Amino acid sequence: MGQNPQQLVNAQGESLTVDQAIENLRQTADTGLRYYAAWWLGRFRVAQPDAIAALVSALEDEGDRAPDGGYPLRRNAARALGKLGDRTVVPALIQCLDCDDYYVRESAAQALESLGDPQAIPALRSLLAGGVAAAVAVPDKPHLVQPYNAVLEALGTLGATDAVDEITPFLEHEVAQVQNAATRALYQLTGQATYCDRLVERLQEPNLQLRRSAMMDLGAIGYLPAAQPIAATLAENSLKLIALQGVLDAHLRQIGFPQRGLTDEARQVLLLMDELL
Amino acid sequence: MGATVAELVRAVEAADSKGAMVVAVHHLAAAQDVAAIPTLITVLGYNNPGAAVAAVDGLVALGQDAVPALLEQIDGYNYGARAWAIRAVALIGDPRALPVLLETAKGDFALSVRRAAARGLGTIDWAKLPSDQAPSSQQEVLNVLIGAAQDPEWVVRYAAMAALEGLAKALAAPETQKPPILACLQQVFHHDETPAVQARACRALETLGELADATN
Numbered sequence: 001m002g003q004n005p006q007q008l009v010n011a012q013g014e015s016l017t018v019d020q021a022i023e024n025l026r027q028t029a030d031t032g033l034r035y036y037a038a039w040w041l042g043r044f045r046v047a048q049p050d051a052i053a054a055l056v057s058a059l060e061d062e063g064d065r066a067p068d069g070g071y072p073l074r075r076n077a078a079r080a081l082g083k084l085g086d087r088t089v090v091p092a093l094i095q096c097l098d099c100d101d102y103y104v105r106e107s108a109a110q111a112l113e114s115l116g117d118p119q120a121i122p123a124l125r126s127l128l129a130g131g132v133a134a135a136v137a138v139p140d141k142p143h144l145v146q147p148y149n150a151v152l153e154a155l156g157t158l159g160a161t162d163a164v165d166e167i168t169p170f171l172e173h174e175v176a177q178v179q180n181a182a183t184r185a186l187y188q189l190t191g192q193a194t195y196c197d198r199l200v201e202r203l204q205e206p207n208l209q210l211r212r213s214a215m216m217d218l219g220a221i222g223y224l225p226a227a228q229p230i231a232a233t234l235a236e237n238s239l240k241l242i243a244l245q246g247v248l249d250a251h252l253r254q255i256g257f258p259q260r261g262l263t264d265e266a267r268q269v270l271l272l273m274d275e276l277l
Numbered sequence: 278m279g280a281t282v283a284e285l286v287r288a289v290e291a292a293d294s295k296g297a298m299v300v301a302v303h304h305l306a307a308a309q310d311v312a313a314i315p316t317l318i319t320v321l322g323y324n325n326p327g328a329a330v331a332a333v334d335g336l337v338a339l340g341q342d343a344v345p346a347l348l349e350q351i352d353g354y355n356y357g358a359r360a361w362a363i364r365a366v367a368l369i370g371d372p373r374a375l376p377v378l379l380e381t382a383k384g385d386f387a388l389s390v391r392r393a394a395a396r397g398l399g400t401i402d403w404a405k406l407p408s409d410q411a412p413s414s415q416q417e418v419l420n421v422l423i424g425a426a427q428d429p430e431w432v433v434r435y436a437a438m439a440a441l442e443g444l445a446k447a448l449a450a451p452e453t454q455k456p457p458i459l460a461c462l463q464q465v466f467h468h469d470e471t472p473a474v475q476a477r478a479c480r481a482l483e484t485l486g487e488l489a490d491a492t493n
Contacts, residue, residue, distance in 0.1 A: 236326070237389070238389050241432055241435075245471075245473045248472070248473045248476060249472050249473060252472045252473070252476055253472070257472060257476060257479075258466065258467070258475055258476075261479070261488070262476060262479055262480060262483070266476060267480060270477055273435070273473070273477075274396075277392055277396035277432075277435070277436045277439060
């Protein structure tokens, strides 16, 4: 795949061009157009400087407000910036971790994870303040006080080895997805396979949401021994394929593909993926 | 079990929860009886993925007998049912489904449906097509799969690689049609942005004897 967004646009049958999308994001009259443009720039990986600048200024938008007081445009802008690989935006995303809107904080934490810049670690750790005791649900909202899943996952990916003691208690958090996120982070930070085996066991849970969550975590950390259990769990093929892609990607990086050829393990994962298409 | 197909059909019609529906459809699918086809197809239109998966399994097990009714369903307006029916014909591999698979792989808006259709194009049972039609039909499949190799979604490109491998093994006119397949596989192997897709292209080249297998 080339990096020519114009080509992707045509393949998708979309009528936006890069210039139009940036213009749509800059104007302030139509919030719907701005919201869509922010998503679009991320989707088509438009990483040119004027797109980045427009997305960063959208992180401070005051115009687009949800009925609950949230900032929909900021959420989309943060998500888009996570996809564009430009680390100059890290300080602006760190600012977003203080936003009143839970979903802006969540999107920012996820974007910081994708950008892979360890300078975000202290700000992410501060969201764990108070530990499990403080990690309670917000009354009348479908979420906890902080986006713990996203924060824990980001700390794992960013290699926050100093945070292991703060993360470990979250293995016992009452929400299973939070436990999974802590498990995943601790595997990444310690390399101990026992953490992954906890996640593999979760693939047998009767609850579909928990199976999905464990599967996506195993894919994200790229735990090769999980390939067969992921393929066998009861869940949608689309999600299994994404998880297996994660497992395969991690293995391919490890073996030096494509300079080096495939291994039998890689061929085995490909076979599992073929069956799910 | 000993229940007749009519009883199994009634059990599906009487199911009063999503779980009960899944179980009833499993039983009906397991009967492997053509009389179950209309009911299995109706189930594809209920918004119940577990039951739809069971119905697809049952229809695929019935093979070509289920194809005419499935193609009729694909013409219908229920989008969910259409997607499941496409999955089923993609898995059956009957060449009567070629037009719909070609159309779907080219332009359906749901990536999981494009993915299933692309895969299906690689597993067509070409022996069921009159031999003089194979080269031109295979050329159409080839063109669509080479287009799918540029799809914005990695999983569709992945499916296209698997399908090109299948097609390359079944060509009626390999002297003209194999070179463009190999060129496409090489291109994706070296240049795709997603390592899993590169790996699938690499595997296809290995299988077709175009790459030295590093470990064997």
